[in-house]
Amino acid sequence: MTTTEPRPRRSDATRAAILSAAKERFAADGYERATIRAIAADANIDPAMVMRYYGNKEKLFAAAAVFDLRFPDPDTIPHAQVGARLVAHFLDRWEEDETLLALLRAAVTNAAAGEQMQAIFANQVLPLAAALAPDPAEAPVRAGLLASQIMGMALCRFVLRLPPVVGMTRDDIIAWLGPTAQRYLTAAHP
Amino acid sequence: MTTTEPRPRRSDATRAAILSAAKERFAADGYERATIRAIAADANIDPAMVMRYYGNKEKLFAAAAVFDLRFPDPDTIPHAQVGARLVAHFLDRWEEDETLLALLRAAVTNAAAGEQMQAIFANQVLPLAAALAPDPAEAPVRAGLLASQIMGMALCRFVLRLPPVVGMTRDDIIAWLGPTAQRYLTAAHP
């Protein structure tokens, strides 16, 4: 038995346009300033359609903020390079998918977005740290430290746009942050 | 000639109450959700007073977001301990003054707040890095790296409230982030 795909509806294109516009607006403006009217205008549809297909603004955001970090299999990474590889992977994910930016911008002022951020941390970052940390009991703290450095870099580079941080190249960032991530994940407790 | 203090006005108490309530609201809710009406209610005054004394919401925020990091004199810190000392200092400043939290929460969605954040970076963090970096030309990047780790920790601990990060003690954080800050500021370019 194949997985039962719900047969394609005629309105799928509209749904997709709404979701795409929502991601863009949430990423650019944050939760409160991204208005349903503006999202609908971007998608060239009536604001009422947003309500019809997504119920309300919170559910629309929940749909727009689904995100998979797509970590590589930890076993395929040489132990000495996990830091650099993860920093590089995070940078790529951050730049190729605006969803993370939307999530960050919204999570700072919206409770539901904050919880979604916590869920991503618990379901995706924590298992990764558990697979890499020398002692599984330390995994949560190590995951938290990794998150603090990665999110801080994203904050300064993509949100606050601090000029020296914006000016760094991808390789600069990997060279500086790689050892930090490596230490947070694998080094002995200081 | 003594510095010409503007003689105290009868309304100084009201002004201070407004500013204090504004800091609290901006810190807790961010720029857009902190309404003038709510701030006025906290200060037990009429919303119109806010406009009279601060002109408009943007100017009120600008007044509420003035902040001095109060760095210790770099020369008084033993070179080997600058990282730990600065991390400890940042933690203290962050916890004793909610202005930084207001600034961070607002800077993510409000352009003026973002610029104020950039100004603090340029006027306060950058000179510190310049005084500590081995090569002054590298100071901006080193300051940016320091900011990324410090702001990231604040974001995860005070805003997103990631449980493992909230659970860390002050000493935990200093022990983990101290060496990172030390390396960003003083170690050779990797």
Added chain:
DNA sequence: TTGGTTTGTCAACAGGTGTTGACCTACAGT
């Protein structure tokens, strides 16, 4: 063609926002 379901449009609602101006009150200087 008929009838019903899906897709879309329009206008309006109830409530909240920053902001303004008219007005009253209490004080300081004379």
Added chain:
DNA sequence: ACTGTAGGTCAACACCTGTTGACAAACCAA
């Protein structure tokens, strides 16, 4: 006591927000 000014109150404004319900158009099955 009189008067000008600073401090404070009140109601309203114009606008924007999420959200709703009534209605029209397009589609598809019979």
